[in-house]
Amino acid sequence: MQFLSDNAAPVHPRLWDAMRAADSADTPYDTDALSRELDARFTAMFGRECAALWVATGTAANCLALATMVDPHGGVVCHEEAHVEMDECGAPGFYLHGAKLLLASGEGAKLTPETIGDVLSGITRGVHQVPAQAISITQASEYGLCYRPEELAAIGALAREHGLGLHIDGARFGNAAAHLGVSPAEAAGPADALSFGFVKNGGMGAEAVILFDTEKAEMLRFRRKRAGHLQSKGRFLAAQIHAMLDDDLWLENARAANAAAAIIADAAGDRLIHPAQINELFVAMNADERAALRAQGFSFYDWDDSSIRLVTSWATDHDHADALSKAIASL
Known part of the structure; x- marks a missing residue:
């Protein structure tokens, strides 16, 4: 009787059906029909224009999303127990070419404007310190706690005040939305980028990077290729995502x-x-x-x-x- 992890769960049968249906000749990489339709599906879901790119893992989703926001000399404010800090083997520094994680505290592994502000207030020495360029929060947090829409709005307001990007690690985004009883748009709040997790929720090997700043989509495509995540038969990743979105299976x-x-x-x-x-x-x-x-x-x-x-x-x-x-x- 297994309660180790939702990563250990079986793949939902509808995803196998979708991948079998996609097993016919199509154009390679992300030029197939299923991959090209992702932008429109997520735009409809979130009610604002977005670009959606598949990758194979949550670590890649998080780090590639942050790489669109942060320079090599910049920093990301995150919780000291966030997945990007504790469980990604230094991948943010690798994908972000040396950018630093700026660690904040918070009960239940959640950030607040106050704890983020504590980190920002300590950056006072100009070129001698790493400047914050983004905030990364986890919906739901590492301890299973959800950010309510008003909490997201407050963090988003702080991010805008300081000119910071806002990223959400949504490895269990579906579970958070289900608990909150809100729409996907409300569960994501004012995020600039979202790592929309599917693997923990019945998926096989596909996650979605959602960019609400669509001008950065081209940069992300190059970074995804350079990181080794542009799969030649990407239609099979896109098929999984479509199956999860169909009839709100997620x-x-x-x-x-x-x-x-x-x-x-x-x-x-x-x-x-x-x-x-x-x-x-x-x-x-x-x-x-x-x-x-x-x-x-x-x-x-x-x-x-x-x-x-x-x-x-x-x-x-x-x-x-x-x-x-x-x-x-x-x-």
Whole structure:
């Protein structure tokens, strides 16, 4: 009974069907019909003009998006526990040719105008310091907490005041939108770029970089090629994205994952380290309790000395979620 990660979940059958349907001759790279249609689909979804490019991984999506905003001598304000800082093996510095991550604090791995302002206020020595050029936030955060539209608006206003780009790492963007009960546009707020995650939400190997500043799309195309992410049979990545967008499968899957997590959260009660908002739970658990759960067949990651991380997916068996909730309640 697996609660390690939504990355470990199976691919949704509709994506396999879409890729099989795309398995016919077409023009290569991103000139095929499916890839060319992505801009229009996301423009309709977000209600403002955007350019959408596929890549294979979330790390590439994040870093290529930021590379359109930040010079090699510039910096990106992000949370000290953000994925770009903790889990991308220095990829931002690689893709951004030496640009620096400027680390801020915040409860639940969320940034606020105040914590961002603390970082910006320390940059006072002109050419001797790295200038901030972008802010990167995660929707939902590394601890599964969502930015409400008013919080996004406040951070966006700060970004505009300081002339900074705003990037959203949306690895679990669908789960956030499902929890908030808002439109994709409201869940993205005033972002200049969004890494729209699909792999954790039933996808196989395609993420979308959404640029709301469409003038930077040509730069991104060159950077994607230079980074080795311009796949010759890109229609198969585009097919996955279209399948996820058709009939809002991305939202249906996210709701299913969130619902499975809610079953467990109810049983966890006061053990929850952070509020249960999406499909990611952090639960206080001592060593003996962890061993007891594993002995019953549950798999999960130890997060720190006092908690475990439990992640559900679109495919989580609710019987497994029920069994885990009962096991936790009986500890």
